[in-house]
Amino acid sequence: MNAAVGDDFDARIDRGLEILYQGQYQEAIDTFDVFISQHPKNPAGYFFKAGAYQLRSMSYETQVWDDTQALLLDSSLELSHKAVNRDRRDPWAFFIRGGTYAYRAAIKARAKDYFSALSNGLSAVSDLNKAAALDPQLYDAYLGIGSFHYFRTKAASILKWLPFIGDNREKGIAEIKTAMEKGRYSKVLAQNGLAWIYLDYEKYPLALEQAQQLEKSFPQNHIFFWIAPEVYRRTKQWDKGSAGYARLLKLLDQSQPMNNFNRVFVGSRLAKCYYQEKKYREALEASQKALGLALDERSAQRLKYERGRAFEVLKQAQKKLKISQ
Incomplete structure (x- = not known):
């Protein structure tokens, strides 16, 4: 009998994320590779490894790892889809599949392919809502849900073909804060995302507060040092x-x-x-x-x-x- 996705996790996921946020990208990728070798049918390894490449690409402002990340997301989507079909009561299967769609949405948005970004975003938030409904304590799901609510509102003001469905920015921020405060795997990404959202929303003291906390926690990783000087420049x-x-x-x-x-x-x-x-x-x-x-x-x-x-x-x-x- 196949175990639920979340039942098959081990400490390497936590360890990989810990060293990832310190800026040790290759070491984090190697850690996720060990997890994949021992759990080849679990989509989580491919999902978190794809996330490591995402952060690495952002750090270096490069597209050199795009194909590698795309293959990892393909594997994550295929395996999580099988897991969902095997057990539609498995919240982590929906979480991984939703998170995979969320990564794809972000990639499409950066490429200005907004139709594909919206399609993937809708699939992501649907799966993440199902994950949260199945397990109300799966707070990590709220990072993707909140991000969608915030940026869907922002996109409606730019892309005139999108129907306006109300201003959900505050709702999105509250959901991301839930992931930051209560999530297990998404705390750091949620805090960083919240800082950038506060910057975008022109709530500069709040952006600065989150940025300074991240700088203190990860003093060697430059990726967390961009927000504070930008706040000072704008003000x-x-x-x-x-x-x-x-x-x-x-x-x-x-x-x-x-x-x-x-x-x-x-x-x-x-x-x-x-x-x-x-x-x-x-x-x-x-x-x-x-x-x-x-x-x-x-x-x-x-x-x-x-x-x-x-x-x-x-x-x-x-x-x-x-x-x-």
């Missing part, structure tokens, strides 16, 4: 913004010395903050460094705006320094 707290971007740039130099995409982006923002502080020498140096980093054609196109801003800061800083001499 024109230039000194705090420059300190935050300088710290982020240092982490990038240490962990991703060959990843120029992130370093150009952060360097441009750092230069702008320095300029607004009237630190023209530092602004000049930061903009020169950002503009001097080599980029491939795709990255250069994506960073066209940021590089333009860095060039403008460079020219303005040169003028200010010339006047002061």
